[in-house]
Amino acid sequence: MLNFTKLVQNEGIKIFTKIGTWVMIAFIPILVIAVALLCKYANEEELAANNVWEFLDLCLSAIPNLMDIVTLFTIIVAAGIVASEFSGGTIKLLLIRPFSRSTILLSKFTTVLLFGLGLTLLLLVTIILTGGIFFGFNGASELHAGAAFSNAAYTWKAIGYSGIELIVMVTLAFMFSSVFRASSMAIGISLFFLLTSGQLAYVLKQFEWSKFLIFANTNLLSYVDGRPLMTSMSLSFSLLMLACYQLLFLALSWYVFAKRDVSI
Template structure:
């Protein structure tokens, strides 16, 4: 299984698109830092909680830079996930894979782990780039000060990475379902990217419905869990019945990720490779 994962990992980074997309995210984060510093604009702290209002300028700058780069990483991880699944059928290499001593469950699992690893590595790279630009423009001193929840900026950023990883894993599991059943690589990528934007609209509509109808159980829908950030907490004025906790958020997302992954596994295992 490890050899299969290593093979998928190498194949993923052998693609020029993997490097190009990561480079775009890094450049975008750098441009965000340069723009804020060069234009002398205020640091936007909307990506953080209100308790960060007293945080240092460097800390707020770091979080804004990291948020700008990680937003692209989320989209690019979706693209690469769709590619690594559909290309096996598009290039007809799935038949070669099946001649090796691996079953389809193992093949799909190795691709899921490779997609997860790509997401984590990309976020860590953006995290390091955000630190470097913050230090270059605003100094590293502010990063050592406590930001929120008793954490300094370094630790706060690492926890944010963990939150982004879990949240994006839900998207990736849904992409696995779409890609496992599609033959067109272009369609799989297009639908996967559109999915992220559509879900944001659905989340807002469901939130309005939940509050107006007082259907508090709607808070457990996966779209609402995706929009929740444990570090930021619940929205102001949100009724207690509609509020989420950090543990509830994490357990709920893990359950949804598992459900969609097993659906993708079911589709992938019953797909007819003779038509590839």
């Protein structure tokens, strides 16, 4: 366990020694403050916020979901964490250590998830503090617009469902990183799927079989809002489909990484 922790720490050091990582971290609070200023001083009714919970709602749904930014940044890290070892030639140094390939791969995946968790916490803390300062901390028990539960309950549901989507999309990017030797290709394909998944799901929803596609099931918040992509779909169905895809992506990642020939 101690050795595994050291592997995760080493992977974390690799991530945080890159300038791009700190740029991504700094970008999140800057963006949240910019959104708060827009909500505070813009005369747009759809951007109005009367308390921190309404501001959270805007950040997680009405305004382009800020969790998508966290997902985007985590995907960039996930898509390069394995592929960059091959493109940079450092994979040889990694594999001569007394650890199995499965352990090395697991440490990388764990590091990516922790990075995504860290960015998510940073986003939420920044939103809550900024929203509280600009709009006040009241309103937690008020009913959410169009829902039978409070603003606070809706917010935590939105966070939880967005977190599930983050994990699935990051695992997809991690699989591409394990399959492709070039990190640029892994990042490019992963970002393509992230940016086009919603449109693809909408275009294909006329076909009943499309509900089995991964991108038709990632928007779990649609069930809370009562607007599923198809009437034949349910929250439990989407969770089951995402779990199946998650296992598939992890299995492919492990198989390719474990079987890949590396001349040491």
